[in-house]
Amino acid sequence: MLRLEDLTLFVRAAALSSFSEAAREAGLPPAQVSSAIKRLETALNIRLFARSTRSLRLTPEGETWLPYATQMLETMQAGLQQIQTPDDEIRGTLQIAVPSDLGRNLLLGIFRQFRQRHPALKLRILFSDQVTDVFKDPVDVAFRYGSNEDASYVALPIAPDNRRVLVASPDWIAKNGEPATPADLEKCDALTYVLRGRLFDRWTLTARGETHEVQVNGTIISDDAEVIRRLAIAGEGIANKSWLDVSEDVFQGRLKLLLPDYEGDGVPLNMICPHRKQLSPAVRLLYEAVKERCEALVQRRG
Numbered sequence: 001m002l003r004l005e006d007l008t009l010f011v012r013a014a015a016l017s018s019f020s021e022a023a024r025e026a027g028l029p030p031a032q033v034s035s036a037i038k039r040l041e042t043a044l045n046i047r048l049f050a051r052s053t054r055s056l057r058l059t060p061e062g063e064t065w066l067p068y069a070t071q072m073l074e075t076m077q078a079g080l081q082q083i084q085t086p087d088d089e090i091r092g093t094l095q096i097a098v099p100s101d102l103g104r105n106l107l108l109g110i111f112r113q114f115r116q117r118h119p120a121l122k123l124r125i126l127f128s129d130q131v132t133d134v135f136k137d138p139v140d141v142a143f144r145y146g147s148n149e150d151a152s153y154v155a156l157p158i159a160p161d162n163r164r165v166l167v168a169s170p171d172w173i174a175k176n177g178e179p180a181t182p183a184d185l186e187k188c189d190a191l192t193y194v195l196r197g198r199l200f201d202r203w204t205l206t207a208r209g210e211t212h213e214v215q216v217n218g219t220i221i222s223d224d225a226e227v228i229r230r231l232a233i234a235g236e237g238i239a240n241k242s243w244l245d246v247s248e249d250v251f252q253g254r255l256k257l258l259l260p261d262y263e264g265d266g267v268p269l270n271m272i273c274p275h276r277k278q279l280s281p282a283v284r285l286l287y288e289a290v291k292e293r294c295e296a297l298v299q300r301r302g
Helices: 004-016 021-026 030-044 060-083 100-118 170-176 182-187 224-235 242-252 282-302
Strands: 050-051 055-059 092-098 121-127 141-145 154-159 164-168 191-196 204-208 208-217 217-222 238-242 256-258 269-275
Touching: 004 021, 004 030, 004 060, 055 060, 060 121, 092 100, 092 208, 092 282, 100 121, 100 141, 100 224, 100 238, 100 242, 141 282, 154 242, 154 282, 164 204, 170 256, 182 204, 182 208, 204 282, 217 224, 224 238, 224 242, 238 242, 242 282, 269 282
Parallel strands: 092 121, 092 141, 191 217, 191 238
Antiparallel strands: 050 055, 141 269, 154 269, 164 238, 164 256, 204 208
16 A cells, blocks of 8 residues: 655655655655655555665656656645635534523524634534533533533633623513612512522622522513513513623613612523533634623623
8 A cells, every 4th residue: 555655755755866855855864765665666566766876866667657646646635625624714513502592692693603704614503491411412512601510511701790680671661660679679570480490589689798689579480581581571570681691682772771780690601511622623713702792791781
């Protein structure tokens, strides 16, 4: 079997008329070039070079075979260029798990722009509020709210300072008035959600070093965060949402912040990978794109 390295050294030795020069060019010992030529001669059953102490020249058989060897190398290089991508192009399929609300209203737009910049890449996006098991489920990365308490996977921080905020629609505020204190929330229609069997109906707010826990009540409960957001926009009550989930709604006037002097719970956003070896160029580029957008939104709120 012919070796690519041996072919390359043969062509260069023929061009330079010297084993030593070919070795110097390739950064190899001269003996290694000599061994490569001997392997080629054995495989082809011909002599390629006529050697003497003072000169090196191709034999008639070597001269005949040289253009074919050159063509083989050029053909192989052309094939490699067809299957290898430039440094700024990524290929393959990237499987991503995202929370339903964040995914549909913020990340989906980022994903679309990202794929337009990398047209050879395919995205498979899974929307769910359930916590994805990155070891068992068919995903490469997952975007997840919450602190990283599991050292078995890699968590890259995207928006560590993201927090929950209270929001309601302008119509709801016009009909029901705007709460002035955390205690006022107990008398308002709260839009609450269930996650993994737990009802989140106790809201925590902090201001000037003082923390308030408020037991809220409402007539609508859902296990889908996107439904809670839509109900808030429709004027059905107050929602306690991640700022990243509702930031665009606030900027567009569909929702208004309530009790802005109070801080809600921290909900840092991370990108989860099962192993560092899965931090491919595609994953790293996507991470940077999402992080840049989310950091800008958090800073814009101030």
